[in-house]
Amino acid sequence: MTTDLPPSTRPVTLEHVAKVAGVSRATVSRVVNGKSTVDPELRRVVEEAVAATNYVPNSAARSLVTRRTNSIALVVSEAERRHQALDPFVGRMFTDPHFGRVVSGVIQVLRPQGMQMVLMLADDSASRGQLLGYLRQGHVDGVILVSSNATDPLPQWLSDTRIPAVLASRPASSCPIAYVDVDQREGVRLAVDHLVGIGRRRIATISGPLDMPASQERLAGYREAVAAHGLGEPVVVEGDFTQDGGAVAIRRLLEIAPDLDGVFIASDLMALGALPVLSRSGRRVPEDIAVVGFDDSSPALACDPQLTTVRQPVEDMAAEMARLVLRQIAEPSKAMPMVVFRPSLVVRQSA
């Protein structure tokens, strides 16, 4: 528990423990690694020596021979930023609570396995190249890729190199790689069904950027649901997943279709931008227009009224990603599993 050794002493090695226990290094190694083939009495002696010396194995030495590092990379991949000079800070995605939930879910399963997570950012070709070198050099045992970039070459590269890898969503272009995703269409169906259930008939949508697969899926889900309920012409405005973008989009929507009584907004953050516009236009939420968002992120609670929204089980999905890499590491196989989770609807005040 405490650190008894003089701080600047050389680290204790297997050799040292072996001497204390009066056995060979091999035996100490076996005990430390929990191999069963050790005499109980010897095992006890060794364990005492380990405790007495405060021994901790050197992981570099271990990695060198086992070719395992007990760590996986969580790679965040973003499109290249245009105005680097104006915005010197990297990794916009890091400040997204969604990212935090992914980290949480991943760490949750990694930790009990003694696996560590190294966080990497790939946001231009230089960093992507550096990343590949890093992976090929075997610095991590596998990778989980969270990409916000529709034209990301990483999924294909990962797939080519056969490094154990899992994507946080369906790859934009089909490529043989494991991934975890949520059933986007199902989520939107939930939203539209709910709106219809509370009597809405004139239901529009604000989509996400349509170069992102998730946005495409959500829009498709909207169209399907509207058709299924015989709701007439779909009304669609494309948004950009930002708060300001939500405000702009809802204004356009009100111009196009002033008689709306329901809207599905493809992200909570856009809904957060949209609500004040609605309120200033004299429309009450949910009485005049019912609003459903997507994500169940913190903006949903910041909304006034609080947002009814589609929840993805992000932590569960992240945990599953971790399990999938771990499995690939343990037993490399040709199988590229995909796991699709079901979303749920969180009903609050806005619809």
Place this chain on the structure above:
Amino acid sequence: MTTDLPPSTRPVTLEHVAKVAGVSRATVSRVVNGKSTVDPELRRVVEEAVAATNYVPNSAARSLVTRRTNSIALVVSEAERRHQALDPFVGRMFTDPHFGRVVSGVIQVLRPQGMQMVLMLADDSASRGQLLGYLRQGHVDGVILVSSNATDPLPQWLSDTRIPAVLASRPASSCPIAYVDVDQREGVRLAVDHLVGIGRRRIATISGPLDMPASQERLAGYREAVAAHGLGEPVVVEGDFTQDGGAVAIRRLLEIAPDLDGVFIASDLMALGALPVLSRSGRRVPEDIAVVGFDDSSPALACDPQLTTVRQPVEDMAAEMARLVLRQIAEPSKAMPMVVFRPSLVVRQSA
């Protein structure tokens, strides 16, 4: 750029490159590590061989001899959760955008140095013990500690073990360790000065949890500023840095001092909870009560009206933390630097 090698081939080693270049391993090593003492012609030959073989050094082998891992740990330390069963997910702090900004700032300076960041969570004594073992085993070269835990033993442990380390804020109990912080009092002074500047005289505060040093400092700053302006009795309610807590606190404040015309709220999130209460009580913001928050986090923009708030240069502070660990790693010294940043006031609509 591309991966020409058959995927399952053995990795290329120094040995291999040396053979191709017709030199010794030592020479290849020197070239790869940029040692200047190599004949230009030989260097060229080696560089070609490296490129031709697609050589990447094995980092475990390198670490084993250099005793450097080229990685640092970003440790998030939280108090133990009470209702583990109800809340199976770990690392609440990860979803805080503040954390994302720290990651961003740290990665920004680590990356050009080829250093990696491993993310670790310490949230109970088991994980703290595991962490210590990990550090002593030399798995990382240094650590940056972000602690939300007032009674965290980690700063002291880190200080005892002499591992290069930097804290993200002043340690709760004084202990000799480097840290970076923002001048909390100065920030509050900015807020109160602004409120006075727009004519407010009856200014209260909602503090953070008073077992946290940052909360104590902010409260002290409030008291100082109120005294400096001769504003009469301080009016204080303790909050808990949550949205709901903000709502509860503002209600109490209105009971205690119904004639308030200004309030400094020690976090934006609490302000987000407070504003709707104010509005429902019939008070307009900023006309009747001017509100200033702290953090300039996303809730500040989610507020309606948008929040005037104190901004900490979080990314800059995080970058500085990274520089400080790096410096400690490069030249271990007794000096335990502390760097204090100046906050600024972001004026929006609420005051």
Place this chain on the structure above:
DNA sequence: CTGAAAGCGCTTACAG
């Protein structure tokens, strides 16, 4: 400037 050799701390066949 270059190379032969030792050594970093571990794991793992291989004998016994």
Place this chain on the structure above:
DNA sequence: CTGAAAGCGCTTACAG
């Protein structure tokens, strides 16, 4: 079940 020994891939005095 246990130990002696080889070997993982690199860096770095040390000679030359």
